[in-house]
Amino acid sequence: MAIYASFRSIGAYAPEKILSNSDLEKMVDTTDEWIVKRTGIKERRIADEHISTSDMGAMAANIAIERSGLGKEDIDLVICATVTPDYFNMPSTACIISDKIGISNVQAFDISAACSGFVYSLTIAKAFIESGMKKNVLVIGAEKFSSIVDYTDRSTCVLFGDGAGAAVISATTDKSEAFMDIHASADGSYADFLVTPAPGSVHPANQKMLDEKLNFVQMKGNETFKLAVKTLTKDVIDILETNSIDASEIKHFIPHQANYRIIKAVGDALGMREDQVVLTVQKYGNTSAASIPMAINDIYESGRLKEGELMLLDTFGGGLTWASALIPFAGKVK
Numbered sequence: 001m002a003i004y005a006s007f008r009s010i011g012a013y014a015p016e017k018i019l020s021n022s023d024l025e026k027m028v029d030t031t032d033e034w035i036v037k038r039t040g041i042k043e044r045r046i047a048d049e050h051i052s053t054s055d056m057g058a059m060a061a062n063i064a065i066e067r068s069g070l071g072k073e074d075i076d077l078v079i080c081a082t083v084t085p086d087y088f089n090m091p092s093t094a095c096i097i098s099d100k101i102g103i104s105n106v107q108a109f110d111i112s113a114a115c116s117g118f119v120y121s122l123t124i125a126k127a128f129i130e131s132g133m134k135k136n137v138l139v140i141g142a143e144k145f146s147s148i149v150d151y152t153d154r155s156t157c158v159l160f161g162d163g164a165g166a167a168v169i170s171a172t173t174d175k176s177e178a179f180m181d182i183h184a185s186a187d188g189s190y191a192d193f194l195v196t197p198a199p200g201s202v203h204p205a206n207q208k209m210l211d212e213k214l215n216f217v218q219m220k221g222n223e224t225f226k227l228a229v230k231t232l233t234k235d236v237i238d239i240l241e242t243n244s245i246d247a248s249e250i251k252h253f254i255p256h257q258a259n260y261r262i263i264k265a266v267g268d269a270l271g272m273r274e275d276q277v278v279l280t281v282q283k284y285g286n287t288s289a290a291s292i293p294m295a296i297n298d299i300y301e302s303g304r305l306k307e308g309e310l311m312l313l314d315t316f317g318g319g320l321t322w323a324s325a326l327i328p329f330a331g332k333v334k
């Protein structure tokens with residue numbers, strides 16, 4: 001009997017501390033009006049100093065496991081997508097999360113695909129499950145993005161926030177619960193569009209790194225914007241066409257939450273109705289790999305996401321990387 005991957009549960013964690021646009025007005029030369037008009041972001045969450053990426057990931061993971069109805073002993077693979085790991089570069093954040101939530105002796109690793117990390121991880125979970133190697137995969141997207149943001153750089157500091165989301169992906173023989181399709185791709189020729197130059201083998205940690213602020217995210221904002229709209233739109237058209245699905249059949253279009261103008265341009269190009277498009281960017285900003293699972297959790301907790309409803313995920317990020325997925329929600333609703 002064929003085995004499929006199914007999206008069994010979702011959980012998320014957002015830090016309590018809010019960094020509002022008016023807070024940012026006091027830190028850099030910007031205005032609430034500029035930020036809202038250009039990005040749609042009103043506020044973002046920032047983790048306290050003593051909270052790490054793995055702490056947030058663990059909190060989201062515990063919720064996802066509890067909602068899955070499974071025990072921790074049932075999880076046989078832990079994947080964490082992050083570009084703000086607890087440590088550069090070992091141990092992996094997935095190992096630390098596994099320990100914090102009480103899962104031991106299972107395979108655990110991180111993947112690095114920036115904002116596309118969560119959907120990239122879903123491709124890995126699907127492959128492990130469909131090959132029969134694993135049964136219940138915990139997939140986490142967690143970021144303490146504030147740890148790589150320069151809060152004197154107005155072009156980036158208004159955009160990003162912290163948070164985590166997690167999902168349990170399980171084996172099923174019921175085709176109606178199965179991932180319908182998932183695509184992931186990359187083009188390294190645009191690597192300099194979004195980059196954290198140090199520390200790494202190109203620029204090891206040293207005084208120059210600190211003097212030139214190479215440890216903070218750098219972005220070609222305008223170029224990234226244009227490419228994001230083009231790529232996100234094309235990616236959705238491709239996956240819908242491949243699966244003979246009309247955009248009107250999508251219950252929840254869940255794009256990466258980077259900028260309201262990007263989401264609006266993509267939604268309009270695809271003819272999506274407002275009620276189909278999930279929006280959290282106004283309250284969380286761009287939380288990178290955590291963005292999509294936090295958005296799924298948002299509609300789950302507000303009662304909008306029901307068992308069997310079709311989700312269309314669409315993401316784009318540093319690398320450059322991009323990915324899209326057609327997945328029915330196979331979780332039980334509380």
Ligand SMILES: CC(C)(COP(=O)(O)OP(=O)(O)OC[C@H]1O[C@@H](n2cnc3c(N)ncnc32)[C@H](O)[C@@H]1OP(=O)(O)O)[C@@H](O)C(=O)NCCC(=O)NCCS
Pocket residue numbers: 029030031034035038039115154155156158219220221222223224225228258259286316317318
């Ligand atoms: C960053 C972004 C909001 C900037 O919007 P934009 O319309 O492209 O604006 P530009 O970068 O062309 O800058 C326009 C002006 O606003 C200024 N500006 C930039 N940030 C500002 C801020 N926070 N407040 C006020 N002015 C700002 C620029 O300095 C520039 O001024 P100038 O014309 O005097 O040089 C937009 O490019 C964006 O969202 N890009 C994609 C980012 C993204 O999604 N990244 C993650 C991908 S996963």
